[in-house]
Amino acid sequence: MSEKLMEGNGKAFLVLLLPISFLIIFLVSTWKALLVLILLALGFNLWQQYRWQKWCQQVNPIFHQLIRENQGQITPMDLAIKGSFSGSVAKRYLDSKAAEFGASLRNSEEGGEVYYFITASILGNILDSSEPVKKLPAQPVTKTARSLLEPPPQQPVKEETEPELVTPATHTEAQRSLEQQLVFGSLIQSELAKRLNVYSSTVYKRRNDPEFPEWSRSKDPDGIAWTFSEKNKEFFPLEEEGKN
Incomplete structure (x- = not known):
């Protein structure tokens, strides 16, 4: 039993050894060609990255203009129309800019994707809206304000007091809040x-x-x-x- 087991293990080892030996022979005989292919692939990849960076430098002014005009909000469609290139390229460009500046991606009411870049002016507006209401400069008092500041005319005292009727709030009362x-x-x-x-x-x-x-x-x-x-x-x- 032990001899048969050793014989079976030897055949299994030969079965594994043959492909490995063929692979070694193939690599030894073709390593130069494989090295050339690898170098060509790396060079092509570097060339593609260089072309992409040069293209992005040309698109950056258009991107900055749209960011200023739209208060930090931009869609791939906006960039594609402004730059006259495809939507997939515009989305790739915006994805790279979103990763660079930490922009957020939101879904618009129309169902599209909107990239939101926070600028200094937008951040200032957000901080202004969160601050308490500032004091307004002195301005001429309008007729509406003057009527509110004047005391109401005194009503003559009636000899017989009658119960006052409580009426529901009307649009006039709601308008007073605006006034x-x-x-x-x-x-x-x-x-x-x-x-x-x-x-x-x-x-x-x-x-x-x-x-x-x-x-x-x-x-x-x-x-x-x-x-x-x-x-x-x-x-x-x-x-x-x-x-x-």
Whole structure:
């Protein structure tokens, strides 16, 4: 039994030894050709990386321009249209930039992917929206504010007291909250963002848009359209401007 076992182990060893020997002979006879192929593959890979870096340097100005115009938000479609190249190349470029600058990837309302790069101006807007409401500079008191500051006229005392009827809150009472906010006739960015129930950065991005009044009207709980004043850096209701 031991001789048969040794004979079987010897045959198994020969079966393994033959392929190994053929592989060694193949490597010895073709190592030069294999080395050339490996060097060619490495050289081609380095050449591809060099071409990609040179191409990225040409696209960087377009990328920086879109980041400034869109407040840090950019999609592969935006970059592809601006640079006139394919969407797959634009996505590869944005993926490399997102890894370089630590950008976040978000899903837009339309279902696409949006790359969000945090810049110094955007970070400042976020910090401004998180700070307490700053004191407003002194401005002329509007008619609405003057009516709020004046004491109500005294009512003549009736001889017979009658029970007062408690009426439910009406739209006029709801409007008083807006009038109290508009003591100086305007709202700052963080106040308007809270009223419209949006982010402060969203108001900042849309404030110079010609369609901003209609957009703010659709978001405002009282259906009021707002406009931005570049001079005062504040937001005014269009109805108030018409009155003044």
